[in-house]
Amino acid sequence: MRPTVGFISLGCPKNLVDTERMMGLLSKDGIILTGDQTRADIVVINTCGFLEPAKQESLGTIGEFVALKKKKKLRGVVVTGCMTERYLGLMKEHYPEVDAFLQTKDFSKITDVVNEISLGETAKLVARRNLVGEEDQLQGHSEITDFVERAGGRRSYAYVKIAEGCNRTCSFCIIPKLRGKLHSRSIEGIVDEIRQLVAQGTQEIIFIAQDLTSYGRDLANGTSLLELVKSVEKVDGLKWYRLMYNYPRFFSDELIDLLGSSEKFSGYVDIPFQHISDSVLKAMRRPESKADIYGLMRKLREKIPHLSLRTTVMVGFPGETEDDFQQLLDFIEEAQFDHLGAFTFWREEGTPSYDLPNQVSEEDKKDRYHRLMTLQKKIQKSRLKRHIGSVIPVIIDGFSEKTKQGFVYQGRHLGQAPDIDGVTYVVTDNEVQIGQILQVEVGKIIGDYDLLGAETHSYSRMDERRLQRAASQI
Template sequence: MNVHDSERLSGLLEDAGYVKAGQDGDPDLVVFNTCAVRENADNKLYGNLGQLAPVKSRHKGMQIAVGGCLAQKDRDTIVQKAPWVDVVFGTHNIGHLPALLERAAVEKKAQVEILESLETFPSTLPTRRESAYAAWVAISVGCNNTCTFCIVPALRGKEEDRRPGDVLAEIEALVDEGVIEVTLLGQNVNAYGSDLGDREAFSKLLRAAGQIEGLERIRFTSPHPRDFTDDVIAAMAETPTVMHQLHMPLQSGSDRILKAMRRSYRQERFLGIIRKVREAMPDAAISTDIIVGFPGETEEDFEETMHVVREARFTNAFTFQYSKRPGTPAAEMEEQVPKAVVQARYDRLIALQEEISWEENKKQVGRTLEILVAEGEGKKDDKTDRLSGRAPDNRLVHFTKPAEPVRPGDMVTVEITYAAPHHLLAEGPVLSVRRTRAGDAWEKRQAKPAAKPAGVMLGLPGIGAPASLPLAAPAGGCCGD
């Protein structure tokens, strides 16, 4: 969701005449789109702002803007800690960024604008899609849950759903542009319909999207176990273009801790969903989110989490050490677990999940899979003479580069020969190549002449880029899904 918000910000700025900055020289504008889920987000933001202070002092006219959840939370604090910031904007008014930048330049002072409710649904804003072949589509914003560890509902507001016709129209427009894979996004994506008065709206949306000609793969993230009903499982199993991949946040396997988290399900309900999904789709790849060290978590509670991990056999997991977030009920709870204890449990969980991920991936060896060729997924592709892409269940596959040209967005069929915990290898020759409209769209985008800088450039540097998560997983939601 944060990535898609950044695409919207890029689209807005390009629409206003900005151009992405090159590698040489200092940019005229740097925009930080922030998250507030974990404590290190604060540290990274202020560290990055500190690094930019001398850059701005030597580059007259440079502007710095900070938006997103952390901006919504900290508000005036950002300008107090970093007075060289020009604009602070919240989660509900990203469409105002160009005007706020202009106002800051004219008035020569920081502009802080934080709205308390959504003004315009973000999907109506211009978007600069990073991919020619895959796209994010937001179907809702906000969240109605009250998880005690999560600050996002306070920052993003109550759930608001887009009309189904608007969602489908956006998907159809994307397909017309060459996109063949979409991921439906929502803070609690399968609660879609609560704002529309239709409890089966999400399954209906999946089925309707599955009827769009030219769309080959549909994914969604992140659902909540509370709202994961049988009609959604049926829609996944019966709609050929809905991929058999599911990100289902667990958070904890202990009923006692789940209650303290205000999660509205218990262990048996969660495992029941997993069983139903696997009965309907035996090949489903299921990933999860887990928090280790929630206040009051005992060794017995942690062992319950380990039990669920063993039973569910997740393909992979986002695993987090509990981070106290000011403004959440959990931050005020007693029995905060000592850091050393949390670290030890975290290490045990990582080791168990690594073992399970590897065992599950080994089951893929010998299978023939159709892979959507990706751009930038394989960091060592150039050195190994390979390409990379995603299987239908979203597993990352590295494969031998075929003799004929293959473009991101094209499809290749390969046989899996080796499995590692976080990727698969197809070391033999590619069995077939299917050129697609998505590959055509990627090629067309590459052929466009580079835009000439028009005075002001949009800088998106990699300063302080966050480290990779310990266990790679599909993009889960922003917080307590």
Template structure:
């Protein structure tokens, strides 16, 4: 009889990949693996935590406490904690939650496996047990970050940027394609930095080109591109390669030059505007997703209003926002005073998202009557849930197609279909299959 283990994943897509690697290793041993499950027959739980910002840390701690309570009540035998929160606050967590059976950092896969009496299979290091739908998967191309943005603790948690080789990534992507993956979502803390540490130059364009040659891969999309040093050849690769989605996730964080300087982003307003205009001029149909950090020390009301005007003028397809929270030992925590009240940060964030909601609604209304190629993610209730190449799973909008008059046996997740958009909401579209 195999023992059952529950892997619980919190945080970003990079954590998802880490969990999937652990799950595959465990599945090769004497374990039946479930993910984010409430199955009480799983007597061992591993929680993969996030430690990026205050809200994420609070969620991680609360999740740990929930499973510790389940252990006290006899529903769980063992609780282990891994990931970013455990990496950064291991000693504090050991003192405050001694009921946890073990704490492990972001690079402690061999130690976790040893604790769970499972052999570390080095031949299977590029294989994963997917937690995503079988037709798409994340591909993590590097670990860590070299930038040292003022507010960010990631370099303190995950260390300096370390790229994986092109060969290992092509091997992993090929295995994923053979398992039915059609869409690769390329991720890292900074994808555009890829290759500098091992090849002496940025190799993201070459990597994307080689990934696009893999049989079975239809879409490749790029997340988390850093604006400083953005390679020109990447713009051309996205423009000319039909397998690369006309989609770019590029966190800008702000537009005011003084705030960007205090954030240590390496770019100012003029350089940011020049880059966005260059990308849009060369790829007119590209969808740009970005994020902004609200309430960073030095963000005056005038600087915030400048950001609002920038968003109104540039009309980004997708915008995310998060509020500044002071993180121990970061440059901002050491050198700046967090003087903006939490209520004001929240007010600014809500104002920004209200502006973006109106922009998103206007952009979506412009799509009514137009035809798009979509990938089918799932059947949910009365609708097929689909996405265009301009939308990433989990974070972006979806296209809902009424399934009442369509034989579900003829359509499966991962199928590509053509749709006509018939209606629009702020963050979703409705359509009909052609």
């Protein structure tokens, strides 16, 4: 009997895309997939090895499923993702019960691996285990296939990975060692994938890569983010797209102008600036200066109407002084980011920053993180307040996960990306499909990040009692 396979995708959306691709390959082969791992015969764990907490989560998950296998509640465990790039030898030693370790460059072999496990061909499995990822050192050459069908039917949004790897050398980051040099896909392959997703009902595309703005620079044939965006603009049926993980370089004037005049671009740009102090940026080995960053922000705000800006910053990098940190706070106050993620610096083995002098104490890191997030919460609230009383388009992702009863839908407006930003709850009397875009009059702020409103067609004016009821359920 064919096995039922469950997936666990840890880490970032870039991993999720690989997971969906593996799911797509298995589905094509007639293998049944389940979202309920307790019903799976084989579980595939796509690990994340970015920072220590992610590593621990990955190891904990492997341990959990290996224990189930030992109790014979599971026929097989497959491990893939960043951890197999980084710690293959160690993991083989610690988890001999794992049936196969699949390196990211080999993810297209998932069907063979699953079929062999289900046949219980032990001898072959041993061979497979050696065949799949036999080198124990860092590989640094993950590949990105041009087009592999993705699993899943109608959905409101999908991530599309346009390149793998990174040519940058940020001193805190292990990713280039794990994922190798930049390797861009062709524009044709990406557009084909988007067409397939749109044909399945996907309305919104989120472009991802380790360094989105460098897209195409390795191909030396004129491929660039600008050319890609021009082609994507022509895809019929696609409603919105977002640009995530942009390095603050190579935002050409032409690209900014095109984004500013586009009807499909959501206005959402994510640029992880990491810091603003010149000395910290230099120690991070990021070539942009404070002046470059302010200049880019000005240009984006000037040219892109309804810009929603997200950034990520790091506090407590070695050598960061109180003055550097104050510069960061001033920058955040001035920039008024719609969304901001913050990390405290983590000494990551194998990165140049591991051995840097003047490490900041854990106490100072925590204190700075807390001060920064307190400021951002205040900014976030005032950014959310702008929406109260306005009518904005909201894409519906499904029913609200929080309300058990009552038809409260959950969606996102143009300035909200899935998984990382807040959501917009919507009350309506109409039946709504996943991916439908509704015009919503916003009535309330819920918690620190979310909004609540009503579909304008179903209410001639805001029904306060109905909103109150919905708010109390959320």
